[in-house]
Amino acid sequence: MSLNSAGAVDSIERVRGRISHYRWVICALIFAATVINYIDRQMIGVLKPTLQQEFGWTEVTYGDIVFWFQAAYAVGFVAFGRLMDRLGTRVGYTLAMTVWTLAHMAHGAARSATGFMSARFALGIGESGNFPASLKAVADWFPKRERALAIGIFNAGANFGAILTPLLVPALTIAFGWRMAFLLTGLFGVIWLPFWWVIYRLPEDHPRVGVEELAHIRSDPQTPVVAVSWGRMFRVKETWAFAVGKFLIDPIWWMFLFWLPDFLVRRHGLNLKTFGPPLIAVYLMSNFGSIAGGWMSSWMMRRGASANRARKVTMLICALCVLPIVFASVVENLWLAVFILGLATAAHQGFSANLYALPSDVFPREAVGTVVGIGGAAGAIGGMVIAKYAGWVLDRMGTYTPIFVVAASAYLMALLIIHVLSPRLAPAKIS
Numbered sequence: 001m002s003l004n005s006a007g008a009v010d011s012i013e014r015v016r017g018r019i020s021h022y023r024w025v026i027c028a029l030i031f032a033a034t035v036i037n038y039i040d041r042q043m044i045g046v047l048k049p050t051l052q053q054e055f056g057w058t059e060v061t062y063g064d065i066v067f068w069f070q071a072a073y074a075v076g077f078v079a080f081g082r083l084m085d086r087l088g089t090r091v092g093y094t095l096a097m098t099v100w101t102l103a104h105m106a107h108g109a110a111r112s113a114t115g116f117m118s119a120r121f122a123l124g125i126g127e128s129g130n131f132p133a134s135l136k137a138v139a140d141w142f143p144k145r146e147r148a149l150a151i152g153i154f155n156a157g158a159n160f161g162a163i164l165t166p167l168l169v170p171a172l173t174i175a176f177g178w179r180m181a182f183l184l185t186g187l188f189g190v191i192w193l194p195f196w197w198v199i200y201r202l203p204e205d206h207p208r209v210g211v212e213e214l215a216h217i218r219s220d221p222q223t224p225v226v227a228v229s230w231g232r233m234f235r236v237k238e239t240w241a242f243a244v245g246k247f248l249i250d251p252i253w254w255m256f257l258f259w260l261p262d263f264l265v266r267r268h269g270l271n272l273k274t275f276g277p278p279l280i281a282v283y284l285m286s287n288f289g290s291i292a293g294g295w296m297s298s299w300m301m302r303r304g305a306s307a308n309r310a311r312k313v314t315m316l317i318c319a320l321c322v323l324p325i326v327f328a329s330v331v332e333n334l335w336l337a338v339f340i341l342g343l344a345t346a347a348h349q350g351f352s353a354n355l356y357a358l359p360s361d362v363f364p365r366e367a368v369g370t371v372v373g374i375g376g377a378a379g380a381i382g383g384m385v386i387a388k389y390a391g392w393v394l395d396r397m398g399t400y401t402p403i404f405v406v407a408a409s410a411y412l413m414a415l416l417i418i419h420v421l422s423p424r425l426a427p428a429k430i431s
Contacts, residue, residue, distance in 0.1 A: 038158045039185055039188065049271065051116075067384050068117045078373045081374065085368075085369040090197070093134075096128070101126070107119045139360040140202055148295075149294040149298040156291050203217050238428040239428070241358065243375045246382070249348065267400070286342065322410075325340055328404055351411055363427075
């Protein structure tokens, strides 16, 4: 070994000898990617009144545009879930971000509903890689007792993205037009990519991770490395617990993202210039719910509660907080409606943070990406159903009340099915 090589090794060993918290840098990176992910996907909802007026779309046409995003998301989620397990998080996330950034920018060239459907389909394929990559990174970098908190933090990026979108997009659209707005917001992904590629490694291979932090990350009982058959996952009931939960609750979040601006326009007479503050208020509340939901179950586990009890008690509280949404479309006061909607979105995010922790709680790390992909596909299929349902209800009835009734019941039903299929959140039995 040369003198220079020996010095480099000594330097790395000194770094590894210090207490470090580098896992939170990784969490910050996936938080930033999730912010970008939600800016890109939510722009269609913020621009819906503008695009609907310019192109003459009906509610059913807009529902079809959302439908094709969800269809691609379902296909892509399964594919990317498997790819993350095969390619690794570093390469897989790079691929996903590249695809969805290019697809997002392509919206600026769309000239018809068909053009938007094509761009949304490509966007759905790319964006479907975000959560399988993020959750696999959390499983690689955090012990079980910290995963719900880490998921809550990066999942809060969805809310920050939802907050930034009504701030950025109307201003960019008024100043430069909606086509340029798609191109300018696409630059966020271009900037993020080199940071991810340079920084991300597995903890064992990262020179910035100290021995104490590595021991902390790997403090859970180690399971043997297993070869996971994709088809085998469908025969494991814990897979269905996660997938059915996603099928029931994800459509409600999609509804908020793609129809909430329209609800504010339709019910309270707002427009592109005025619906920003109410949307920001809703997603600020949901941001709190994401972190609080992850913190609550982690806090309960630190005080001795089992993962089963901590996750499900937190999810029950969140499910109950969604129930008042049945009144959101009938109250006259704008800010009371905003509070009810914000409470529901906060509860969704808290519920979701704990639901996302379940695959890493009960499956070996080698299977997490695959299970998350299956669950994400189920959630996207649910999103396809809500897209058709919302378009039909709004065209035929002109009210959001039936849609909000579905939203109110989805979380309690999801928790019941999860409990029936996995009553103790015991490790999945995979041969």
